[in-house]
Amino acid sequence: MSTCPAPTVDAAVRVEHLTRVYETGQNRVNALAGIDADFTRGTFTAVMGPSGSGKSTLLQNAAGLDRPTSGRVVVGGVDLSPLSETRLTELRRTRIGFVFQAFNLIGALTVEENIVLPLRLAGVRPDRAWLNRVIERVGLTDRLRHRPAALSGGQQQRVAIARALATRPEVIFCDEPTGALDTGTAAEVLTLLRAVVDEHGMTVVMVTHDPVAASYADRVLVLADGRIVADLPQLGAARIAEHLASLDRRVAR
Numbered sequence: 001m002s003t004c005p006a007p008t009v010d011a012a013v014r015v016e017h018l019t020r021v022y023e024t025g026q027n028r029v030n031a032l033a034g035i036d037a038d039f040t041r042g043t044f045t046a047v048m049g050p051s052g053s054g055k056s057t058l059l060q061n062a063a064g065l066d067r068p069t070s071g072r073v074v075v076g077g078v079d080l081s082p083l084s085e086t087r088l089t090e091l092r093r094t095r096i097g098f099v100f101q102a103f104n105l106i107g108a109l110t111v112e113e114n115i116v117l118p119l120r121l122a123g124v125r126p127d128r129a130w131l132n133r134v135i136e137r138v139g140l141t142d143r144l145r146h147r148p149a150a151l152s153g154g155q156q157q158r159v160a161i162a163r164a165l166a167t168r169p170e171v172i173f174c175d176e177p178t179g180a181l182d183t184g185t186a187a188e189v190l191t192l193l194r195a196v197v198d199e200h201g202m203t204v205v206m207v208t209h210d211p212v213a214a215s216y217a218d219r220v221l222v223l224a225d226g227r228i229v230a231d232l233p234q235l236g237a238a239r240i241a242e243h244l245a246s247l248d249r250r251v252a253r
Contacts, residue, residue, distance in 0.1 A: 011038040011074070012171045012203035013062055018071035020057050020226075031057040032068065033226035039171065042201040044194060046214035048244060049223035055207045056175060058223065062205065063096055063173045064088050076170035093122040097164025097172035099193075101179040103156040105148040105163075112144040115162045124167070131166060137199070138162045138192060154185035161192060165202070172196070174206040178213055190216040211240040 020032040031054050039045055039062075047055045060066040062073055064080050073080045076095050080088060098104075105114050115135065119126050135141055138158040148156055157177060164172045174193065178186035194216045196202045206217065214220050215237040222230035222243065230243065 010041050012041045012076060013039040013205065014074040015058070015062055016072050016074075018058070018061060018073065019069045020054075020061055020066070021069045030226050032061065035071070035226070035228060037221065037228060037231075039203055039205055041170075041203050042197060043219065044197045044204045044217040045206070045219045045221060046217035047205065047207045047221045047223065048209065048211075048214055048240070049229075050244075053223040054226040055223050057226075059173050059175055059205065059207050063098065063171075064092050090122065093118050094124065094167050095170045097167065097169040099157070099160045099164050099172060099174040099177045101176040103148070103153075103160045103180075105156055105159055107148050110145050110147055111140055111151070111159050114148070114159055115140075115166055118163060118167055122167070126166070127168075130168065134162050134165045137195070138165075152185070153181050154188055157181065157185075157189050158192065161189070161196070165196065165200075169202075171203040171205060174204060174208075176208060177206065178208070178210070186213065211237040211244065214240050 015035050015037050018032050018035040019030070022029045022031055035058060047058060049055045057066070061068045064073065064075070075091070078091060078095070080091070083091065106117070109117065116126050116131065135144065138161055140155070140158055140162060143151065143155060148159065151159070177193070178189050181189060190213055193204055193206070197204055206213070208214055215234065218234055220230070220232040220234070220240055221228055222232065232243065235243070
């Protein structure tokens with residue numbers, strides 16, 4: 001059951017009493033059934049749960065990609081609820097970073113052009129010193145003039161992470177960022193996300209089904225039926241897997 005924690009002053013993202021209902025014909029699906037959660041600055045949170053638990057819906061609503069049926073989302077002190085679509089788009093471009101399973105790079109652009117695209121769309125002049133730090137940290141200095149097709153899957157995901165970092169966002173939302181990668185490459189990407197938090201003080205919220213991926217996070221939120229059923233400190237991959245297996249058994253009953 002979702003708890004209602006005391007608001008965290010240093011929350012990069014706060015969701016309050018969040019519900020999302022989808023109606024198709026006679027069917028009514030409560031994808032989110034009243035979620036309260038804070039995501040503190042400089043932390044890495046993994047969001048897990050069975051298929052249909054609401055984890056991707058939570059990410060989409062918290063990131064301003066979808067609007068909740070009720071409740072509110074606050075990002076960097078800005079309440080998303082009253083924002084127009086235009087203002088919401090502007091906020092996503094400058095205050096929120098995204099990394100998805102599909103890398104979502106533009107094939108006609110170079111690596112560097114892909115990285116700075118959110119800044120150009122927002123009409124913001126790139127901070128060259130920051131970009132150089134980001135590009136060096138993700139290991140792309142010698143790939144800037146390449147196009148995505150010339151890169152491996154892991155390198156393309158590094159471009160996506162660099163693009164997410166380019167605007168120095170309040171939070172980076174990741175939806176199954178290692179789902180299309182082999183085990184070794186996935187570990188490299190997760191290590192990079194961990195470093196983004198530890199070295200740059202960024203806030204990362206990652207949806208994943210993989211206990212190993214979740215073991216890189218500081219905290220694991222587990223959802224079921226649109227509610228938070230567990231808010232766990234880092235337990236390690238084996239304990240996370242045990243907890244999820246136990247949840248699956250309860251759901252099966």
